[in-house]
Amino acid sequence: xxxxxxxxxxxxxxxxxxxxLKQSMFIAGLSMAPVDFLQAALAPDDGPVGNAVKVKLSxxxxxxxxxxxxxxxxxxxxVLRENMGLTGTKKxxxxxxxxxxxxxxxxxxxxxxxxxxxxxxxxxxxxIEGLSxxxxxxxxxxxFIKHDGLQCGYCTPGQxxxxxxxxxxxxxxxxxxxxxxxxxxxCRCGAYPNIVDAILEVKKEGAKV
Amino acid sequence: MKPFQYxxxxxxxxxxxxxxxxxxAQYIAGGTNLVELMKRGIASPSKLIDINHLPLxxxxxxxxxxxxxxxxxxxxxxxxxxxxxxxxxxAQALLAGASGQLRNMATxxxxxxxxxxxxxxxxxxxxxxxxxxGTGCGAEAGINRTHAIFFAGNxxxxxxxxxxxxxxxxxxxxxxxxxDTEVVINGTSGERRVPLKDFHRLSTLQPExxxxxxxxxxxxxxxxxxxxFAQHSxxxxxxxxxxxxxxxxxxxxALQMDGGRIWDARMALGGVAHKPWRYWAIDLMLRGxxxxxxxxxxxxxxxxxxxxxxxxxxxxxxxxxxxxxAALKAATGIx
Numbered sequence: 001x002x003x004x005x006x007x008x009x010x011x012x013x014x015x016x017x018x019x020x021l022k023q024s025m026f027i028a029g030l031s032m033a034p035v036d037f038l039q040a041a042l043a044p045d046d047g048p049v050g051n052a053v054k055v056k057l058s059x060x061x062x063x064x065x066x067x068x069x070x071x072x073x074x075x076x077x078x079v080l081r082e083n084m085g086l087t088g089t090k091k092x093x094x095x096x097x098x099x100x101x102x103x104x105x106x107x108x109x110x111x112x113x114x115x116x117x118x119x120x121x122x123x124x125x126x127x128i129e130g131l132s133x134x135x136x137x138x139x140x141x142x143x144f145i146k147h148d149g150l151q152c153g154y155c156t157p158g159q160x161x162x163x164x165x166x167x168x169x170x171x172x173x174x175x176x177x178x179x180x181x182x183x184x185x186x187c188r189c190g191a192y193p194n195i196v197d198a199i200l201e202v203k204k205e206g207a208k209v
Numbered sequence: 210m211k212p213f214q215y216x217x218x219x220x221x222x223x224x225x226x227x228x229x230x231x232x233x234a235q236y237i238a239g240g241t242n243l244v245e246l247m248k249r250g251i252a253s254p255s256k257l258i259d260i261n262h263l264p265l266x267x268x269x270x271x272x273x274x275x276x277x278x279x280x281x282x283x284x285x286x287x288x289x290x291x292x293x294x295x296x297x298x299x300a301q302a303l304l305a306g307a308s309g310q311l312r313n314m315a316t317x318x319x320x321x322x323x324x325x326x327x328x329x330x331x332x333x334x335x336x337x338x339x340x341x342x343g344t345g346c347g348a349e350a351g352i353n354r355t356h357a358i359f360f361a362g363n364x365x366x367x368x369x370x371x372x373x374x375x376x377x378x379x380x381x382x383x384x385x386x387x388x389d390t391e392v393v394i395n396g397t398s399g400e401r402r403v404p405l406k407d408f409h410r411l412s413t414l415q416p417e418x419x420x421x422x423x424x425x426x427x428x429x430x431x432x433x434x435x436x437x438f439a440q441h442s443x444x445x446x447x448x449x450x451x452x453x454x455x456x457x458x459x460x461x462x463a464l465q466m467d468g469g470r471i472w473d474a475r476m477a478l479g480g481v482a483h484k485p486w487r488y489w490a491i492d493l494m495l496r497g498x499x500x501x502x503x504x505x506x507x508x509x510x511x512x513x514x515x516x517x518x519x520x521x522x523x524x525x526x527x528x529x530x531x532x533x534x535a536a537l538k539a540a541t542g543i544x
Contacts, residue, residue, distance in 0.1 A: 050215070052213055053212065072212070096241055096245060102310055108313040109309060113244075114314065115314065116244065116257075119237070119259050184307070
């Protein structure tokens, strides 16, 4: 079963919306059904095998090795959403301008819309679904809730993934630094001050991110 | 998007031979520009040569120069110890560009080779001599407030069939243009080196060509020669929002000072021309002088005499002039 975060009705009251988000993140985490397993065993060191129609490759997504066969034109974003049902990662502009598709690839924050999945053969990808520990949210997710770091929530998975990386990179030393290093994540609702507060608080409290 | 075959070469020679064998092939590194161009149908390679697994990521200082592999990521270059200590201007320029995510993906080679962000280049419904040679330039009489103010010779980008008033979008290249940089290029006949000033082209005649790279050639590294500018360099970027926007105007200033006087000066401007615009005369004008706002104002206005506005960007002439003064003040530490 796939949960579509986009399908949250806009008129859901705030508290319910948060519950829905929490719950759906959890369910999405559980529902990562194996997709299109292939016979061929692919070692990450070998290049992806295929032609202009289909390529076989393997990715480790949220700790789980996934083998897929896809059109080489598919971006990492589309593979996560369409093939793996991980719809937490959002498609905003699809041109690298909004940051909604931010995921971690081999520990670095990356725009999944601007990389072909085939280029990531052998990589380790973490999405918003892989950030929480089951039902236990990541400290930055908790801080977003506490500080009201979202309104419509569409940019939130990208903001959270980018915010975690921002803290890990050591660029959350001040509000000005956070604003600069989070500038690749747009929020059209304008929750920026609260997002900055959430990141600064997690950094200050020194929780393991 | 047109279908493509994905290729992953293991060696530089294999990559070059693939690109030579298939004229419709393109190299891909970070992909931050090329993937967009492919999605929009502006680039449509039939083979995509993924060079990310070639051994070209190293950043090292050897003899008298800093050598940065073409696949070094912008974020890694910006925080590298040797870059920060020897060429802080380059680190500043890199951090002024793009976002944390994009800098984690974009490579030095790709940064050199990125295409313009002129909106006419990206809109398939409108004329653009760079995208489709001979169709005209939509920007010349269109929306051009972000476009060029410096051109080859006295003219605009060229004649009607070849004009282009687009600007080069890179910050990194502006810093590199102010410094002594060489681009290391490999091809079927071996390695060659091109000074950065000769790597990018002005738009006259063939605006579809951004650089002098030949078909099949691969940028493998850049090399920046040691200098004495580290204490007095400054990258100033002026843009429509505080962060994450291309430059309206940027200034890379690098000076050597001793005893309260300037002994060497380099400057390049971004956002004003089809390539990073080197201000060649600045060294003559500043050498031996004590820094002052009056002097910097004269220096700025001197270069702006050769600037020409299009219909909407006259403001950029004054803006560039002010940015030059501000960058020189910051580099020399005068208030």
